[in-house]
Amino acid sequence: MRLLYAFIAGGLFGAGLFVSGMTDTAKVQGWLDVFGDWDPTLAFVMGGAIIPMAIAWRLVPGRKPLVGGIFPEPQEPKVSRNLVLGSTMFGAGWGLAGLCPGPAIASLSYGGVWHWVFAAAMLAGMALAPMLRVTLDRTVPAE
Amino acid sequence: MEQDWIWGLVGGLLIGTGGAVYLLANGRIMGASGIIGGLVDGSGRSTASERLVFLAGVFLLPILLYPLYGHVDTHVSTNPVVIIAAGLLVGAGTRLANGCTSGHGVCGISRFSLRGIVATVFYILAGGLTVVFFRHLLGVI
DSSP, X not given: OHHHHHHHHHHXXXXXXXXXXXXXXXXXXXXXXXXXXXXXHHHHHHHHHHHHHHHHHHHOTTOOOTTSSOOOOOOOOOOOHHHHHXXXXXXXXXXXXXXXXXXXXXXXXXSOHXXXXXXXXXXXXXXXXXXXXXXXHHHSOOO | OTTHHHHHHHHHHHHHHHHHHHHHHHOOOXXXXXXXXXXXXXXTGGGHHHHHHHHHHHHHHHHHHHHHHSOOOOOOOOOHHHHHHHHHHHHHXXXXXXXXXXXXXXXXXXXXXXXXXXHHHHHHHHHHHHHIIIIIISOOO
């Protein structure tokens, strides 16, 4: 059942990214570009996605996941160097290409060769991340 | 187009419902970068099949919907330097920050997570400044 639910969740995610237009890099960059012809779509996508998720979080306390196990504990509310630096790097890449990890996968079947090049570079970046963590810890000690 | 925001809202509700299913059924946070990254660096080896099946859903549903649209232009850059640099930054950055738009943005903000909110502020600011700089000042994107 775990795999069936995972497929349904992924399918809903992929379908949502597709119909919302979030695999169109022009719409994402259009939202980020406050000095251009501003496109508000992304705000509606974010808002729309947060509603069912907020309801889901309210159902969590006192229950267990359907397949068993436990729900993820809230993380310690600590803003770390890696959180800020990583999010800034991610934002820069997101602005450059107009793609983030979810839409990068959802658009592979129809986006053409440059979406595959982006995905390959993204996987390479993910593979390099553990090394980057170690290097950062060595050269810029976290406070 | 005028209707884009309606489809944005519909798509957003679908995305959030996917996240709700992944949370309530499997007890997992639906973060695309974490699901992919765990397969890349080996940290998610014990849950690899769940991750792969989730990603198969993300990849396959647009194939089923595509014929209804006929053609979808993603307006992606064809500049190899831009695309490769962007991919590397997105991959390394999301793993360093432990989350992206879905994990920190959708799943984090909806539980009022401080880390999710801070991450979202930083990636939106960085994204906005990047677009302004590379589009309006340099004209390369």
